[in-house]
Amino acid sequence: MVQQRLDRAQIVEAAIAFVDGCGLDELTMRRLGTALEVEAMALYRHISGRADLLEAMVDELIDGLFDDELMTEDSRSWEEYLQRVANATRKLAVAHPRIFPLIATQPPQAPWLRPPLRSIRWVEDFLSSLQAFGFSDTEAVGAYKAFTSFLVGALLLQASSMTPEALGEEDGASSQTDLSEYPTVERLQDLLMEDHAQREFDDALDDLIERIRTSTEK
Template identity: 85%
Template sequence: MVQQRLDRTQIVESAIAFVDAFGLSDLTMRRLGTALEVEAMALYRHISGRADLLEAMVEELIDGLFDDELMTEAAHSWEEYLQRVANATRKLALGHPRIFPLIATQPPAAPWLRPPLRSVRWVEEFLSSLQRFGFSDGEAVAAYKAFTSFLVGALLLQAASLSPDALGEEGEGADESSKTDLAQYPTVQRLQDLLMEDQAQREFDDTLDDLIERIRTSRDK
């Protein structure tokens, strides 16, 4: 292979593109080296190993949220701020459905960092932003915990539904589902069309509205 000059950023961005295309289980240092047209050993000058690479991918995507157009404009209320952060994170999850489960489940650097907003930079941004809107220390921390739990719960399933990896090898899960005799389950059979409707955006918005209302109510007590 022809050696080329690499840096850590280029390797991490290439790894993200690789996983978007082929899935997380296919990512190895050797395969990534092949994609970059370098020997795998060349990657180790910048990345200590696969675990370091995975954490760097998570950091790259999470920090990238700050550049989202929803985040570059100042919010005029804490409700608007939560809506902006939530929808920017949703765009990330739907744009990288094969990586978002890693963001949601990879152990953070500290136990008080909660996915998906799992960097110290994000905790500082989130807490300080809410405090500018009058949140107390306790209210801001409680909102961070509730909000991150909402994001993981709401987005992990959406991301999985978009990723072929969620279906198992060669989509075998879908094949087994299609073979199920629904005549044995009359309620499911009758409601199948409703179950198949894609209401993801509306459900996300409604659940976010419910969360905002709960936070508002808790602050009024």
């Protein structure tokens, strides 16, 4: 196998692409090495093992949110800031549905880091941004906890439902379920299949913002 020069960033980027295409369960150092056309041992010069690789993938994607076009402009209000962060995170979940569950469930480096905004850089940006708009320490921390819980709840199910496995695309055809014994579900199947994910996400975000606004006005 031809050896090539690699660095940690290239390996992490390749791992993200691998999981996007093949799924998290398929990721091993050997298979990733094959995808990069190097021996698996070459990866260990930069990555200590699979656990280190998974953590690096999560860090890369989460810190990459700062480069999203929604985050490169200053927000004029705390409500706009939350909307920008929420929609940038939703874009990440939609772009990487096979990895987002990892982002939501991978143990953080500190117990007070909450997925998906699970880096110290994100906690600093979130808390300082809200405090710049007049939030107290308690209000900013409370908003961080409520906001991250909202993101995980709203996006984890959505991302999981978008994977090729969930969509039945792995074998090139959608699976059909016999609903003859469930007449109500069968009758309402078309309504159940309607996709209003963006509207539902926006409505839930508006509700959260209103709850935060009410709590800060007391």
